[in-house]
Amino acid sequence: MSPAFQPDPDWLSFCPDPSKPGYAPPPGAVDAHCHVFGPGDVFPYAPERKYTPTDAGKDQLFALRDFLGFDRNVVVQATCHGSDNRALADALIAAEGRARGVATIRPGVSGTELAELDAAGVRGIRFNFVKRLVDPKPDDYYRGLVDLIAPLGWHVVVYFEAPDLAERWDLFTSLPTTVVVDHMGRPDVTQPLDGEGFGLFLRFMAEHENVWSKVGGAERLSVSGPPDYADVVPFARHVVQTFPDRVLWGTDWPHPNMKSHMPDDGKLVDMIPRIAPTEDLQHKLLVANPQRLYWEA
Numbered sequence: 625m626s627p628a629f630q631p632d633p634d635w636l637s638f639c640p641d642p643s644k645p646g647y648a649p650p651p652g653a654v655d656a657h658c659h660v661f662g663p664g665d666v667f668p669y670a671p672e673r674k675y676t677p678t679d680a681g682k683d684q685l686f687a688l689r690d691f692l693g694f695d696r697n698v699v700v701q702a703t704c705h706g707s708d709n710r711a712l713a714d715a716l717i718a719a720e721g722r723a724r725g726v727a728t729i730r731p732g733v734s735g736t737e738l739a740e741l742d743a744a745g746v747r748g749i750r751f752n753f754v755k756r757l758v759d760p761k762p763d764d765y766y767r768g769l770v771d772l773i774a775p776l777g778w779h780v781v782v783y784f785e786a787p788d789l790a791e792r793w794d795l796f797t798s799l800p801t802t803v804v805v806d807h808m809g810r811p812d813v814t815q816p817l818d819g820e821g822f823g824l825f826l827r828f829m830a831e832h833e834n835v836w837s838k839v840g841g842a843e844r845l846s847v848s849g850p851p852d853y854a855d856v857v858p859f860a861r862h863v864v865q866t867f868p869d870r871v872l873w874g875t876d877w878p879h880p881n882m883k884s885h886m887p888d889d890g891k892l893v894d895m896i897p898r899i900a901p902t903e904d905l906q907h908k909l910l911v912a913n914p915q916r917l918y919w920e921a
């Protein structure tokens with residue numbers, strides 16, 4: 625850990641020795657949701673951050689990628705780095721084509737900076753509405769940023785909690801780009817699959833063909849807990865089976881802000897055949913869909 629930054633006292637660090645998954649991802653598989661943190665003495669954490677993590681750099685991410693049997697990563701800018709995308713760009717460049725990125729930008733970002741991020745491998749920006757992570761802004765703020773990135777062919781990743789979907793419906797349903805929702809919009813998995821909350825999310829996807837969903841994050845959503853995260857499986861499987869061409873999966877390593885436990889990443893990989901029960905669904909989820917969105921867009 626860099627002396628410049630001490631992690632929060634209750635910070636849980638990622639699992640240092642995950643189990644080897646029994647499930648072998650297909651060739652070309654993409655871990656489409658993960659982060660890099662620092663290291664803080666090279667890439668300082670943002671002054672406006674809501675948490676200070678343990679460093680989790682690109683070399684550790686790439687070692688995990690290889691150990692779990694993945695070929696590629698999509699690295700998502702984490703809020704602890706604010707809109708300073710240097711750690712992200714450094715990881716993308718070091719991955720030599722085996723990673724793409726999702727950045728955070730602010731109004732006033734220059735065309736030169738966007739072009740540099742694009743060259744490094746950034747293909748989208750993330751809007752975060754989770755109030756414990758950021759101070760959300762009015763809808764027009766996000767619309768202004770979309771105007772800047774749409775010409776590049778980039779997409780938008782949105783991270784929100786279930787109640788935000790109704791509140792931001794007009795914004796979310798009017799975005800002109802592909803829209804990727806993190807963690808299935810964080811459903812309450814103690815509620816029925818066809819209940820009001822998740823029902824609205826399913827309607828969002830059904831009525832808007834530009835909306836995709838990531839179906840990882842079981843460790844965050846589960847109430848029944850590890851290692852099976854059994855209560856999340858029906859939700860993720862339903863989304864995969866209903867929208868097979870618009871789903872992505874990721875480890876969420878290094879699992880920021882986990883409080884109950886730290887997941888074993890190998891066990892998360894072993895969930896994949898339970899949420900995507902056929903080889904065809906697995907190939908779409910792990911290879912064809914991320915290939916289309918991040919390598920061919």
Ligand code: 0GY
Nearest residue numbers: 701702703704757876880881
């Ligand atoms: C996640 C979830 C979280 C954090 C962030 O950027 C972030 O800080 O995304 C969270 O705390 O729920 O997907 O990594």
